[in-house]
Amino acid sequence: MKNLGLKIIVAFVLLIPLWSFLAWFLWPMDRLESIILDKSATPESRQEHRSFNWILTHEKMYQPSGKKYDYSRDYYGTYPEGNGMINELDRYELSEMDSMSFYIDMAYYVDASGVEMGIDSLQTGNNWYGGLSQKDYELLKVLYRDHKLIMAEYNT
Numbered sequence: 254m255k256n257l258g259l260k261i262i263v264a265f266v267l268l269i270p271l272w273s274f275l276a277w278f279l280w281p282m283d284r285l286e287s288i289i290l291d292k293s294a295t296p297e298s299r300q301e302h303r304s305f306n307w308i309l310t311h312e313k314m315y316q317p318s319g320k321k322y323d324y325s326r327d328y329y330g331t332y333p334e335g336n337g338m339i340n341e342l343d344r345y346e347l348s349e350m351d352s353m354s355f356y357i358d359m360a361y362y363v364d365a366s367g368v369e370m371g372i373d374s375l376q377t378g379n380n381w382y383g384g385l386s387q388k389d390y391e392l393l394k395v396l397y398r399d400h401k402l403i404m405a406e407y408n409t
Contacts, residue, residue, distance in 0.1 A: 272328045282313040286356050288392070289328035290328035292383040296362070301406075302328055317356075328363075350388070354395045355391040362397045365389065 269336065287309070291302045306324035315321055326332070329340050367383010396403055 259393060271329070277313070280313060282315050282319075284317045284319070285309065285314040286317055286358050287314075287322070288353075288357055288360045289322075289363060290361070290365065290389060291328050291330040293364040294328070294331050298346050302361065306362055308327050330363075340381075341386070342392055343386055345388060345392075347391055348408065350392050350395050354399045356397065356399065357401060359404070360393065362389070362393070362403070362405040 289302050289305065293301065294318055303324045306322050306327075307351045309315075309322045316327070329342055343352075362385075365383060393403065
């Protein structure tokens with residue numbers, strides 16, 4: 254009888270991870286429209302916002318399309334391996350930002366400090382990209398006005 258009780262306890266302990274995974278797997282996903290701004294992303298890691306994307310994935314918060322957020326492309330800022338490609342909020346007008354606030358659930362301003370673009374940046378001195386732009390600030394104000402969740406790191 255004592256041996257049976259021990260077997261039940263061991264089986265229970267061994268099944269806890271399986272039950273946890275099944276509960277997570279069967280839990281419905283949430284749709285979350287977020288804006289991630291990272292102006293100092295490096296091709297090696299993008300670690301400034303990679304951990305946030307991990308949280309979104311593991312909390313089952315996906316894009317409205319149902320796709321998981323991809324830390325390598327679902328953000329505004331620099332795309333270093335794309336030959337210096339920049340995805341900016343500056344392309345939007347203020348009226349568009351008002352309408353963006355309607356469907357955006359949260360904004361995460363990771364790092365606006367910036368990066369040096371290109372190899373010759375030390376020679377030319379004008380290849381620095383970064384800083385909080387006026388449009389970045391305007392979107393922040395609109396989201397604040399509409400009581401949306403805003404997260405920012407200390408160096409932003």
